Amino acid sequence: MSRREEYEQKTETLVMPLIEENHFELVDVEYVKEAGNWYLRVYIDKEGGITVDDCEIISRALGDKLDIQDFIEDSYILEVSSPGLGRPLKKEKDFQRSIGKEVEIKLYKAVNRQKDFEGVLKSYTEDEVTIEEEEGQEITFQRQDIALIRLSFDF
Numbered sequence: 001m002s003r004r005e006e007y008e009q010k011t012e013t014l015v016m017p018l019i020e021e022n023h024f025e026l027v028d029v030e031y032v033k034e035a036g037n038w039y040l041r042v043y044i045d046k047e048g049g050i051t052v053d054d055c056e057i058i059s060r061a062l063g064d065k066l067d068i069q070d071f072i073e074d075s076y077i078l079e080v081s082s083p084g085l086g087r088p089l090k091k092e093k094d095f096q097r098s099i100g101k102e103v104e105i106k107l108y109k110a111v112n113r114q115k116d117f118e119g120v121l122k123s124y125t126e127d128e129v130t131i132e133e134e135e136g137q138e139i140t141f142q143r144q145d146i147a148l149i150r151l152s153f154d155f
Contacts, residue, residue, distance in 0.1 A: 007031045007040070007072050014065045015042055018058055024050070027083045028090055031076070038076035040066075043083040050082040088150045095124045102152035103131060107145050117141075118152055 001009070008029045019026045027043040044050055044058055059080040066078065089095050089103065098121050105117040119131030122138060129149060130140040 003073075004031045010069070010071055011040060011042065011062075011066070014069065015058065015062050018061050018065075019044060022054070022057060024054065024058070027087065027094075031072075038072075038074045040072065040076050040078050042078075042080045043087075044080060045083055045087075055080045055082070085153050086150045088148055095121070095129075098151060099123070104148075104150055104152045105129070105131065105141060105146055106148040107141065108147045109145065111141075111145075 008031050011031070012026065012029045015029070016026060023046065025045045027045050028041075029043075030039075030041045032039050032041070042058065042062065044054065046054065059078060062080065063078055066072070086104075087094075089098055101121055102118065103121045105119075107115045107117070109115070117131065117133070117139065119133040119139070122130045122132050124130070124143075127143055128140050129143060129146065130138055132138050
């Protein structure tokens with residue numbers, strides 16, 4: 001397990017009681033470096049959407065726990081937020097909830113000279129994702145080839 005994965009896993013363990021206590025859903029935890037700074041990001045959600053106050057509740061309580069545990073060696077910025085409209089599908093429940101909905105898929109490598117696909121999520125397994133494009137054609141992708149899959153949204 002990489003250091004990044006270890007930090008994410010330990011943070012998830014610390015934040016879960018807070019999430020459950022407040023009847024939220026933990027969408028994701030990520031530890032990333034951007035523009036020279038480390039960020040520990042916790043994405044939360046709830047029915048009806050997350051507010052700034054919800055984020056503050058989790059941020060303060062988690063920040064206190066992280067200060068006590070002190071397992072992250074680097075200096076970092078803690079961010080707690082909503083996953084947003086274009087939320088990525090990562091966990092089993094994300095895929096399950098999205099069956100029958102429009103999704104966007106971005107691949108690491110082009111298939112038939114195309115990296116971006118859009119369609120209705122028809123099915124998924126641990127290894128594959130199947131969508132139905134507008135024309136009614138079903139396409140199945142290997143999960144390992146997918147760089148990003150998220151709900152599609154139009155404005």
